[in-house]
Amino acid sequence: MTSRTPTSRTPTSRKQIHLAAHFPGVNNTTIWADPLSGSQIDFASFEHFAATAERGKFDFLFLAEGLRVREHNGQIHDLDVVGRPDTVTVLAAVAAITEHLGLVGTLNTTFNEPFELARQLASIELVSGGRTGWNIVTSNDAFTGENFRRGGFLGNPDRYTRAAEFVDVSEALWADQKVDHHGEFFDVVGQLSIPVSPQGKPVILQAGVSDEGRDLAARYADAIFSPFADLESGRTFYADIKRRLAGFGRGADELKILPGATFVLGDTDAEAEERYQYERSAQVSGATALRTLEAVWGRDLSEYDPDGPLPSVDLVVENVELTAGRATHHIDRRGSALAWVEKAEAEKLSIREVAIAKLSRGILVGTPLQIADRIDEFVQTEASDGFILVPSITPTGLDEFVDKVVPLLQERGSYRTDYEGATLRENLFA
Amino acid sequence: MSIEIREARWDGEEATALRLAMDAELRPRYADLFSETTSAPTPVDTTQIVFTLVAFDGDQPVATTSLKNTDGFFEVKRVFVAESHRRQNLGARLLAEVEERALALGITDLVLQTGLRQPEAIALYEREGWVLIPPFGPYADDTEISRCFAKAIVPLFVAVELPARGAPATLVSDAVAAIGTFAAAGVDLAIIGDDLRDAPEGQARVDAPTLAAFAAPKVAGIGLAATISTTHTEPFHLAKVVQTLDHASLGRAAWQVAVSTSAEEAAQFGRKPAVDEPEAWAEAEEAIEVAERLWDSWEDDAEIRDRATGRFIDRDRVHHIDFEGRFFSVKGPSIVPRSPQGRAPIIVSVTSAASLDVAARRADIVRVTADRVTGEGRHRRGRPRTARHRARGRARGIRISPRPAGDPAARHRCRRCRSRFRRDPGCCSLRHLSRPVRAARRPHHPP
Numbered sequence: 001m002t003s004r005t006p007t008s009r010t011p012t013s014r015k016q017i018h019l020a021a022h023f024p025g026v027n028n029t030t031i032w033a034d035p036l037s038g039s040q041i042d043f044a045s046f047e048h049f050a051a052t053a054e055r056g057k058f059d060f061l062f063l064a065e066g067l068r069v070r071e072h073n074g075q076i077h078d079l080d081v082v083g084r085p086d087t088v089t090v091l092a093a094v095a096a097i098t099e100h101l102g103l104v105g106t107l108n109t110t111f112n113e114p115f116e117l118a119r120q121l122a123s124i125e126l127v128s129g130g131r132t133g134w135n136i137v138t139s140n141d142a143f144t145g146e147n148f149r150r151g152g153f154l155g156n157p158d159r160y161t162r163a164a165e166f167v168d169v170s171e172a173l174w175a176d177q178k179v180d181h182h183g184e185f186f187d188v189v190g191q192l193s194i195p196v197s198p199q200g201k202p203v204i205l206q207a208g209v210s211d212e213g214r215d216l217a218a219r220y221a222d223a224i225f226s227p228f229a230d231l232e233s234g235r236t237f238y239a240d241i242k243r244r245l246a247g248f249g250r251g252a253d254e255l256k257i258l259p260g261a262t263f264v265l266g267d268t269d270a271e272a273e274e275r276y277q278y279e280r281s282a283q284v285s286g287a288t289a290l291r292t293l294e295a296v297w298g299r300d301l302s303e304y305d306p307d308g309p310l311p312s313v314d315l316v317v318e319n320v321e322l323t324a325g326r327a328t329h330h331i332d333r334r335g336s337a338l339a340w341v342e343k344a345e346a347e348k349l350s351i352r353e354v355a356i357a358k359l360s361r362g363i364l365v366g367t368p369l370q371i372a373d374r375i376d377e378f379v380q381t382e383a384s385d386g387f388i389l390v391p392s393i394t395p396t397g398l399d400e401f402v403d404k405v406v407p408l409l410q411e412r413g414s415y416r417t418d419y420e421g422a423t424l425r426e427n428l429f430a
Numbered sequence: 431m432s433i434e435i436r437e438a439r440w441d442g443e444e445a446t447a448l449r450l451a452m453d454a455e456l457r458p459r460y461a462d463l464f465s466e467t468t469s470a471p472t473p474v475d476t477t478q479i480v481f482t483l484v485a486f487d488g489d490q491p492v493a494t495t496s497l498k499n500t501d502g503f504f505e506v507k508r509v510f511v512a513e514s515h516r517r518q519n520l521g522a523r524l525l526a527e528v529e530e531r532a533l534a535l536g537i538t539d540l541v542l543q544t545g546l547r548q549p550e551a552i553a554l555y556e557r558e559g560w561v562l563i564p565p566f567g568p569y570a571d572d573t574e575i576s577r578c579f580a581k582a583i584v585p586l587f588v589a590v591e592l593p594a595r596g597a598p599a600t601l602v603s604d605a606v607a608a609i610g611t612f613a614a615a616g617v618d619l620a621i622i623g624d625d626l627r628d629a630p631e632g633q634a635r636v637d638a639p640t641l642a643a644f645a646a647p648k649v650a651g652i653g654l655a656a657t658i659s660t661t662h663t664e665p666f667h668l669a670k671v672v673q674t675l676d677h678a679s680l681g682r683a684a685w686q687v688a689v690s691t692s693a694e695e696a697a698q699f700g701r702k703p704a705v706d707e708p709e710a711w712a713e714a715e716e717a718i719e720v721a722e723r724l725w726d727s728w729e730d731d732a733e734i735r736d737r738a739t740g741r742f743i744d745r746d747r748v749h750h751i752d753f754e755g756r757f758f759s760v761k762g763p764s765i766v767p768r769s770p771q772g773r774a775p776i777i778v779s780v781t782s783a784a785s786l787d788v789a790a791r792r793a794d795i796v797r798v799t800a801d802r803v804t805g806e807g808r809h810r811r812g813r814p815r816t817a818r819h820r821a822r823g824r825a826r827g828i829r830i831s832p833r834p835a836g837d838p839a840a841r842h843r844c845r846r847c848r849s850r851f852r853r854d855p856g857c858c859s860l861r862h863l864s865r866p867v868r869a870a871r872r873p874h875h876p877p
Binding site for chain 1: 595598599601602626628629633634635636637639640641643644645646647648662663664666667670671673674675677678680694697698699700701728733735737739740741742743744745748757758759760761762763765766767
């Protein structure tokens with residue numbers, strides 16, 4: 001472990017930034033066609049990525065989860081990265097090659113059972129010395145259910161009730177108590193026989209932004225993986241969540257808000273812009289643009305020219321879900337389609353250009369200094385407590401950020417120069 | 431008597447003389463088959479001889495055999511013991527010497543052909559663990575007289591089980607240190623036990639696959655088997671756990687199948703009441719089937735990264751499994767791409783009649799306890815027959831049992847060249863076609 005003396009931190013203690021590293025996932029953000037793109041499955045990729053994050057003193061590594069290979073129009077979606085490893089198993093292996101980095105995995109409460117999942121998380125806690133986090137997600141699609149005994153799915157209120165009961169049972173098990181729980185969703189009698197971890201229990205993350213999701217987060221979560229990566233919506237969300245905390249008897253500092261953000265770095269403005277244009281066009285090929293549109297229009301559009309104009313809103317087929325296994329779904333198709341067509345007409349955009357505009361979210365673009373300024377501004381003005389960074393290249397996409405942006409954040413005293421504690425909780429709330 | 435086995439020339443004086451004696455002894459047995467029009471057998475191409483062995487009693491040559499490369503089949507040829515030296519186990523010694531030398535050359539699959547009218551030879555091969563196979567290669571048309579055998583030779587395979595429990599403070603470091611010690615001592619496989627029930631007072635337990643995955647980057651050169659129960663868990667989850675352990679360990683994963691029959695475990699999950707052993711093992715067998723289908727759901731070359739068409743995978747090489755069974759229905763494909771071993775070895779510990787059946791049909795490695803090895807006699811057809819076979823974990827019943835579900839041809843597809851039948855003799859070894867014991871330390875097709 002390299003260790004710098006913390007002399008660069010100003011005594012007037014600026015609000016501290018918390019950063020996390022999202023392993024590149026299976027949506028179009030991840031550019032697999034780039035010459036530098038490596039395996040999304042080989043352990044060496046996780047090793048490199050985790051080592052970079054730890055070098056950059058990140059709070060944690062973040063893994064998403066997939067429980068069914070995505071499909072589009074009845075066929076396996078083949079345009080993006082496909083396939084990923086089991087979350088728990090990778091985190092356990094990464095624990096062996098890291099010392100301080102938190103290990104956060106996304107794990108589903110709908111298609112797992114509390115005793116088993118709580119035991120797995122407690123086991124990672126044990127092998128990692130208290131560095132585990134759990135991003136709680138729920139699932140509402142029967143598509144994923146086809147891989148599990150339970151099958152089917154739960155309606156929105158039910159899946160949050162189940163998730164809450166799931167967490168209650170898990171917390172009792174993590175306390176290494178004899179649990180005798182009989183609730184609406186679970187009957188669990190037993191004990192884990194795993195000692196209480198040095199951080200008490202795994203850090204809890206939550207990502208849902210519906211009303212139920214926000215309440216679940218305010219009640220249980222230590223951090224939120226938020227989608228609001230622009231200043232205005234970020235501040236609104238931040239204020240809302242911190243307000244909800246009080247309702248559950250919690251202090252405003254007891255929950256960190258971390259928007260997900262991709263980033264594009266260049267040594268000059270021009271370089272950054274050039275890289276940005278390259279990445280956007282690599283992320284949204286003509287075929288990806290058409291499939292993105294098909295998801296909104298609910299029909300096959302393969303006859304359309306991605307560089308031509310959008311199809312008419314009249315062609316939208318309601319109540320058809322062409323894409324399955326994705327986190328985002330379109331509720332009001334006709335409304336979405338209309339917004340897309342209007343944007344295209346107003347700005348004279350082709351199908352591909354509209355798709356690029358619509359798919360680009362939460363992007364930090366600029367020189368290292370500009371990006372450091374931007375991140376610091378988010379944190380100091382209460383639009384977030386930091387970021388979960390989502391690089392576009394596996395596994396080296398984080399390297400440049402750690403080499404160039406992290407030192408700038410450290411210089412201004414907004415970011416740690418070494419880990420404060422041994423556990424994830426100690427570092428997240430340092 | 432002191433017998434020494436030496437390497438000799440196929441066409442050397444001693445070997446030739448012994449083979450002539452063999453011909454003279456066997457010819458009368460098959461005389462009715464050799465009409466006058468039958469041409470003499472084609473002479474052996476000596477460039478195909480891998481080695482010839484001759485056993486000497488002092489200066490006297492008394493036995494011989496050879497290993498020949500017949501179009502990619504490593505064939506044991508002309509095993510002969512002079513009449514003066516029979517019933518001294520010399521045939522078995524010669525075969526053992528062939529196996530040892532073949533293994534040193536990297537040859538792991540042997541075949542041979544003998545004849546219906548040589549019952550003493552057939553008895554020898556059966557005793558030595560050879561398995562009857564359909565006539566191969568040059569003998570394929572001679573199903574009436576030819577009797578062909580195969581043997582996969584595997585070096586001594588040592589596995590050690592360690593329980594995933596111990597003193598709470600040192601359980602993890604102790605386990606990793608122990609696995610390191612095993613690896614240094616040349617142990618092939620560390621089997622990490624698991625038990626969901628309460629640990630004994632003062633002890634802690636840890637999830638076996640988690641401990642195995644944690645050990646994987648820390649200890650090289652040893653297989654890592656995780657015990658996972660199938661009774662209250664999801665086959666989709668456990669299949670991807672084993673695949674991921676295989677990825678993280680670069681092809682060193684194995685799965686020890688377990689069942690949970692206690693009321694205590696049923697109450698932990700609260701999904702269903704406790705089930706008895708036969709029911710639990712029936713479910714386990716279905717879970718194994720699901721797991722193996724998921725492991726096979728991605729073909730080796732599914733990831734194409736074709737920039738021209740923008741396709742990351744060839745979706746025709748990633749398959750739904752559409753499994754519908756008594757206990758599960760699982761759509762697939764796996765979320766995890768094919769792992770280095772494809773299918774991780776499956777370990778079943780025989781503790782009951784139900785687990786013995788599943789072991790015989792499904793396992794790559796069977797675990798038996800010593801009292802069972804010494805205490806039992808004959809078993810029914812299709813089950814391990816002798817104590818010795820059971821002790822070696824390589825019972826012939828396991829190799830030749832037909833697998834009950836799925837397309838048998840597809841199950842025996844070669845993982846390297848993808849052919850369902852023996853297409854390339856240099857590639858698809860008999861081990862693929864006969865359900866091998868895969869050594870964790872030496873995956874047949876390394877990544």
